[in-house]
Amino acid sequence: MSELVAKEKEVTLLDLLDRILGKGVILLGDITLSVADVDLVYLGLKVLLTSIDKAEQMRGLAASQGGELNGPRQP
Amino acid sequence: MIYVYAITDRPELPVPGGPGLEGLGGHESCPYPLPHREIAAVVCSLPMAKLQVTEANLWKHEAVVEALLADRAVLPVRFGTALADEAAVQAMLATRHAGLVADLHRVRGRVELGLRVLWNDKEQEQDGDPQREAALPLPPAITYPPLLTHSRPPANSGQAYLLARLEKERRLQVRRREAEMLAAEIHAPLARLAADAVREVLLAPRLLLTAAYLVEQEQVAAFQHEVEKLGQLDPSLRFLCTGPWPAYSFVTASMKIPVGRQEDRHV
Amino acid sequence: MSDPIEDKILCAPDDLEAFASELQQAGSALPRRVNVDPEGVEQGLAKLVLTLIELLRQLMERQALRRMEAGSLSDDEIERLGQTFLKLDARMAELKEIFGLEDEELNLNLGPLGNLM
Numbered sequence: 001m002s003e004l005v006a007k008e009k010e011v012t013l014l015d016l017l018d019r020i021l022g023k024g025v026i027l028l029g030d031i032t033l034s035v036a037d038v039d040l041v042y043l044g045l046k047v048l049l050t051s052i053d054k055a056e057q058m059r060g061l062a063a064s065q066g067g068e069l070n071g072p073r074q075p
Numbered sequence: 076m077i078y079v080y081a082i083t084d085r086p087e088l089p090v091p092g093g094p095g096l097e098g099l100g101g102h103e104s105c106p107y108p109l110p111h112r113e114i115a116a117v118v119c120s121l122p123m124a125k126l127q128v129t130e131a132n133l134w135k136h137e138a139v140v141e142a143l144l145a146d147r148a149v150l151p152v153r154f155g156t157a158l159a160d161e162a163a164v165q166a167m168l169a170t171r172h173a174g175l176v177a178d179l180h181r182v183r184g185r186v187e188l189g190l191r192v193l194w195n196d197k198e199q200e201q202d203g204d205p206q207r208e209a210a211l212p213l214p215p216a217i218t219y220p221p222l223l224t225h226s227r228p229p230a231n232s233g234q235a236y237l238l239a240r241l242e243k244e245r246r247l248q249v250r251r252r253e254a255e256m257l258a259a260e261i262h263a264p265l266a267r268l269a270a271d272a273v274r275e276v277l278l279a280p281r282l283l284l285t286a287a288y289l290v291e292q293e294q295v296a297a298f299q300h301e302v303e304k305l306g307q308l309d310p311s312l313r314f315l316c317t318g319p320w321p322a323y324s325f326v327t328a329s330m331k332i333p334v335g336r337q338e339d340r341h342v
Numbered sequence: 343m344s345d346p347i348e349d350k351i352l353c354a355p356d357d358l359e360a361f362a363s364e365l366q367q368a369g370s371a372l373p374r375r376v377n378v379d380p381e382g383v384e385q386g387l388a389k390l391v392l393t394l395i396e397l398l399r400q401l402m403e404r405q406a407l408r409r410m411e412a413g414s415l416s417d418d419e420i421e422r423l424g425q426t427f428l429k430l431d432a433r434m435a436e437l438k439e440i441f442g443l444e445d446e447e448l449n450l451n452l453g454p455l456g457n458l459m
Contacts, residue, residue, distance in 0.1 A: 236428045
């Protein structure tokens with residue numbers, strides 16, 4: 001019984017993804033290429049998110065190192 | 076940053092709140108309307124770090140948008156849209172005002188229902204690599220280019236490869252015509268129950284039909300009933316109908332070429 | 343409204359597995375996209391490049407087939423073109439295997455131009 005529910009959720013999620021990531025009003029990234037367009041935009045989103053995460057990490061790191069004189073060095 | 080969930084009419088209405096409707100910002104940054112003339116953007120303040128593409132966030136976004144459907148016309152905004160500040164959002168609303176108003180008019184009181192139909196793809200069962208196909212006897216029904224004889228060229232030759240490709244192409248064309256006809260038989264009665272519809276045939280070999288229908292909220296049950304009826308006509312077909320969704324597929328910013336569109340598209 | 347938000351199925355067959363695997367292949371939405379990791383980004387790039395190459399390859403093959411049908415290619419040209427496409431086909435198969443990509447994933451949806459694959 002729970003396997004059916006899991007499959008239903010998976011299928012519903014796929015339908016949601018199709019809509020919420022690929023359709024709706026598009027305010028940014030109007031540079032949609034006619035080839036593999038959604039891939040490119042989400043490639044951009046993924047890269048952006050990765051670099052934002054890294055930037056936040058590095059900023060957080062710099063702040064903590066600046067405050068501590070003898071704090072341990074982080075890689 | 077200012078994260079955007081949807082564009083709506085009725086800018087004077089507050090955004091529904093409550094458990095599950097806090098959006099991506101959590102309860103310290105709930106969604107609120109940012110009005111511009113007779114429309115509004117439903118937004119929240121969001122630090123960039125919180126804008127992550129996770130399943131939980133997708134459903135949080137969707138929950139906010141769907142709650143709006145109860146009392147206003149809603150244009151869902153694609154997930155992950157964040158502008159610099161409120162002024163940027165206002166500017167966007169001003170620039171795209173006419174198109175947004177037209178879209179809101181089109182979707183007012185309506186929801187989107189999705190349909191996918193699977194069929195048995197005989198083509199896939201026959202499909203092999205061209206070299207193996209090159210060893211098969213020639214089908215009689217195809218007329219061959221004048222320069223090729225009726226006996227098979229050697230199996231690993233360039234001629235054999237192209238010949239096999241030609242046969243495959245022709246089978247695919249026949250298959251596509253069959254698919255178009257069958258898809259039309261399914262799509263037509265459903266499109267009649269909808270204010271608008273978009274559809275595509277054979278997005279994948281087994282995916283006979285992928286369609287979205289813009290249906291009056293009160294008509295959803297009748298539409299569902301019609302899908303169930305169609306589903307029983309041919310046991311070799313499998314129907315999946317989902318919804319109701321906000322009208323993602325009926326927003327002009329990301330339209331596929333629709334079938335049976337009555338009104339003019341806005342530029 | 344007691345239904346959870348994920349409760350969206352209005353009509354479905356008993357066997358949902360076929361739909362689940364089909365939707366994943368159709369390329370219109372892949373859970374993989376939700377995964378933010380460097381390998382995923384690389385493979386996304388590879389997929390884009392290979393899709394473009396695949397598009398060109400298919401377009402060129404179709405050109406050749408049309409000329410072959412029209413009778414405007416000599417036996418020799420047919421043979422040479424065929425050999426070239428044979429090798430291209432094999433090379434693409436290798437590349438797809440290296441990047442772990444299936445044929446269906448390189449599918450293109452070019453809107454009004456239709457499904458060229």
